[in-house]
Amino acid sequence: xxxxxxxxxxxxxxxxxxxxxxxxxxxxxxxxxxxxxxxxxxxxxxxxxxxxxxxxxxxxxxxxxxxxxxxxxxxxxxxxxxxxxxxxxxxxxxxxxxxxxxxxxxxxxxxxxxxxxxxxxxxxxxxxxxxxxxxxxxxxxxxxxxxxxxxxxxxxxxxxxxxxxxxxxxxxxxxxxxxxxxxxxxxxxxxxxxxxxxxxxxxxxxxxxxxxxxxxxxxxxxxxxxxxxxxxxxxxxxxxxxxxxxxxxxxxxxxxxxxxxxxxxxxxxxxxxxxxxxxxxxxxxxxxxxxxxxxxxxxxxxxxxxxxxxxxxxxxxxxxxxxxxxxxxxxxxxxxxxxxxxxxxxxxxxxxxxxxxxxxxxxxxxxxxxxxxxxxxxxxxxxxxxxxxxxxxxxxxxxxxxxxxxxxxxxxxxxxxxxxxxxxxxxxxxxxxxxxxxxxxxxxxxxxxxxxxxxxxxxxxxxxxxxxxxxxxxxxxxxxx
Ligand SMILES: Nc1ncnc2c1ncn2[C@@H]1O[C@H](COP(=O)(O)OP(=O)(O)OP(=O)(O)O)[C@@H](O)[C@H]1O
Numbered sequence: 001x002x003x004x005x006x007x008x009x010x011x012x013x014x015x016x017x018x019x020x021x022x023x024x025x026x027x028x029x030x031x032x033x034x035x036x037x038x039x040x041x042x043x044x045x046x047x048x049x050x051x052x053x054x055x056x057x058x059x060x061x062x063x064x065x066x067x068x069x070x071x072x073x074x075x076x077x078x079x080x081x082x083x084x085x086x087x088x089x090x091x092x093x094x095x096x097x098x099x100x101x102x103x104x105x106x107x108x109x110x111x112x113x114x115x116x117x118x119x120x121x122x123x124x125x126x127x128x129x130x131x132x133x134x135x136x137x138x139x140x141x142x143x144x145x146x147x148x149x150x151x152x153x154x155x156x157x158x159x160x161x162x163x164x165x166x167x168x169x170x171x172x173x174x175x176x177x178x179x180x181x182x183x184x185x186x187x188x189x190x191x192x193x194x195x196x197x198x199x200x201x202x203x204x205x206x207x208x209x210x211x212x213x214x215x216x217x218x219x220x221x222x223x224x225x226x227x228x229x230x231x232x233x234x235x236x237x238x239x240x241x242x243x244x245x246x247x248x249x250x251x252x253x254x255x256x257x258x259x260x261x262x263x264x265x266x267x268x269x270x271x272x273x274x275x276x277x278x279x280x281x282x283x284x285x286x287x288x289x290x291x292x293x294x295x296x297x298x299x300x301x302x303x304x305x306x307x308x309x310x311x312x313x314x315x316x317x318x319x320x321x322x323x324x325x326x327x328x329x330x331x332x333x334x335x336x337x338x339x340x341x342x343x344x345x346x347x348x349x350x351x352x353x354x355x356x357x358x359x360x361x362x363x364x365x366x367x368x369x370x371x372x373x374x375x376x377x378x379x380x381x382x383x384x385x386x387x388x389x390x391x392x393x394x395x396x397x398x399x400x401x402x403x404x405x406x407x408x409x410x411x412x413x414x415x416x417x418x419x420x421x422x423x424x425x426x427x428x429x430x431x432x433x434x435x436x437x438x439x440x441x442x443x444x445x446x447x448x449x450x451x452x453x454x455x456x457x458x459x460x461x462x463x464x465x466x467x468x469x470x471x472x473x474x475x476x477x478x479x480x481x
Contacts, residue, residue, distance in 0.1 A: 002117050005046040007031045008079065009056050017050065020106040021113060034058045037067075045071055048097075048116045050109070053080040053087065061090050068095035075116035079104065085137050085148045089181055092152035099152060101145045136177045137170065138321045140441075141311035142467050147174060150303040155182040160253075162238075162298045163276040165305030168354030171276040172236060174305065179232040184272055187231030192224045195237035202245045207252075209261035223260060225252065225269050232272045238298065239279040239290060250294045273298070308349040308356065312433055313441050313467065316341045318353060322360035331364040338438050339374035345437035346430070347381060395427070402426060429464050432457070436466075 004026045008014050011032070018028040029046065031037045034057045040046075049067065053060040064076050075097035080087045083101035091099035098112045137144065154161055155178060163171040172191065179189040197205050208223030224233060235241070241249070252258045257268045275298045284290040308315065319336060327333040336344075349355055359380060367376050402423060406413050413419065431450070439445040447457040460466075 001025065001027045002047040003027045003029065003044065004048045004050060004113060005029050005031065005037070005040055007034075007037045007049070007051040007055065007060070009033060009052065009054075013052070013079075016106065017109065020110060024110050024113070026113065032056075034060070034063050037063070041067070041071075045074060048075050048077065048113050050077045050079060050113070053078060053082060061087070061094055061096075064091070064096055065094035077109070077112050077116060079109075083140050083145055083148075085151065085177070088145075088148035088152040089155065092156065099149060101148075136180065137173060138318050139311065139314035140317065141314045143306045143311045144314060147303055147305060150301060151178055151181065154178055154301055158184075158272045160273045160275070160298055160300040162281070162300070162302050163274065163305065164281070164302065165276075165278065166307045166352055167278050168352035169305035169307060170353050171278070171305055172234065174303065175232070175234045175274040175276060178274060179234075179272075182232075182272075184231050188228055189232045189234065190224045190228040191234040191236055193236040194240040199242045202242060203248060204261045206245065207248070207258050207260050208263070208267075210263040225258065225271060226260075226267060228271045230270055232274055235273065235275040235298075237277065238275040239277045239281055239284055241290075243291070246291045246294050250291060250297060253294075253297050308352045311467075312345050312437060315344050315349075315356065316437055316440065318356055319344055319360055322357045323364060326361055326364035331361070332367075333370065334364050334367055335371050337371050337373045340372050340377050342434050342438045343374040343377040343381075345434050347377075399423060399427070425464055428460060429466065432460060432464070432466060 002025075004021050006014055006017050006021070006028060007030075008017070009032050014030045014032065018030055021028045026048075029040055031040050032055075034055050037049075037051065051060045051064060055063075061078065064078060067074065068076060072095075076095065077098045077100065078087075078091040078096040079100050079102055080091070081102040087101075088099045097116045100109060100112065137147070150161070151174065161175075161178060163174050165171050175191070176189060179185060192205060194202060204221070204223065206223050206225055208221050208226055211219055235249075248258070252269065253273065256270075257266050259266055281290055281295055281299070285292045285295050308318075316336070319341070323334050323336070344356070351358075359377075362380060363372055363376060366380075369376075403414070403419075406419070406422075413422075432446070435446040435450055436443070439449060443457055443461075444454050447454040450457070
């Protein structure tokens with residue numbers, strides 16, 4: 001039987017985690033502080049250590065470094081309510097095997113323990129983190145937590161990462177974070193956007209050209225590959241790469257060397273490749289527009305940035321961040337009123353984070369008052385705002401329209417016993433999402449504001465599958481979905 005030591009100062013979490021792991025057949029010991037952790041380690045070294053970050057007698061992550069140094073083969077799983085990129089990265093840097101943001105899913109924890117036991121070792125990394133590093137990426141949604149975990153896993157190696165997501169979701173920012181946090185950070189980060197360069201010039205741009213290689217090539221030019229030597233090459237909009245360039249890129253990735261256009265010299269490359277696409281690259285492979293072998297070469301570690309409308313709980317955080325940023329740059333300092341946050345949360349953000357960033361800058365410059373209200377947001381987004389928030393909503397009309405749509409698209413669904421829950425869900429979902437956004441994802445305050453019991457809210461979140469991981473006040477593991 002494998003042994004697991006669980007360190008958390010929250011008795012509820014200790015109990016829930018211990019019960020779940022015992023059910024999975026592990027022998028579990030618990031500790032509520034670093035002092036108790038040390039006493040437990042003095043008695044026996046467990047097969048897996050699970051520890052919280054903030055403990056009454058010190059910082060769990062600093063202590064993890066210390067424990068990892070003394071017991072290099074002990075897999076350590078870090079739990080944290082401080083779910084930012086810095087925490088994920090720090091955990092990886094000090095040698096944690098896995099990092100799980102709170103609230104976490106017990107099944108995920110259980111799988112992490114199984115994985116840790118199977119691997120039986122730590123992901124070692126000798127970089128020491130700068131704890132005061134400014135956060136390059138903002139967001140506490142479950143989707144962003146997944147992104148942070150991938151980043152934390154790839155900064156200590158040179159694996160190729162394929163970043164997918166709609167335009168403006170932060171793909172380039174993720175690529176830069178991987179470069180800046182990794183061991184190539186002092187070497188160049190070179191980005192090249194396939195969609196922004198005429199197709200016939202892409203190969204010369206990437207691999208450079210010799211003097212006279214083609215009309216207009218008056219001098220020898222080092223390509224982006226060469227410029228990125230020792231650093232990172234970010235291939236943006238890779239789906240727009242012409243076939244011939246794809247073939248050449250594949251050869252470079254396979255052999256680690258290339259020749260410039262019109263050149264006879266062979267150039268060896270030491271470059272980390274990160275690629276991004278806002279298209280479905282797998283579909284492009286299926287359609288014959290992208291080489292399958294190149295796709296697999298690039299898609300070693302996939303990471304997907306979901307559109308902002310699918311992580312609405314990050315909108316308020318991002319909006320405040322951009323206003324703060326504008327103020328630091330000398331623009332007037334602005335704040336968002338509660339109804340402004342509600343309005344921002346209701347919008348679909350087709351341009352994703354970039355659109356939100358631009359709107360906040362415009363508001364910082366143009367808004368009349370220091371406090372920005374919903375009226376200013378509506379005035380800026382105007383016709384693009386959903387009519388439901390721009391004008392008084394005819395709820396009855398919307399319900400009738402919904403039933404009409406169901407009747408047209410799937411008439412059987414009108415009589416299969418699911419209609420009541422479905423219609424109520426359609427009304428309830430935006431209501432709950434907006435109120436959570438308005439109250440900073442605090443369930444207790446949102447429930448109170450709506451006049452419902454907090455447990456009722458919890459149940460509805462569960463039933464509707466609404467993501468609540470951004471809630472900083474709900475840290476009990478049992479409450480995770
Ligand atoms: N999570 C985030 N936190 C803070 N800023 C963000 C975040 N995501 C995106 N941004 C900002 O939004 C803008 C757009 O991001 P970025 O250029 O990385 O998107 P992209 O997905 O690469 O877009 P495109 O596909 O159009 O090139 C940038 O100014 C970036 O700084």
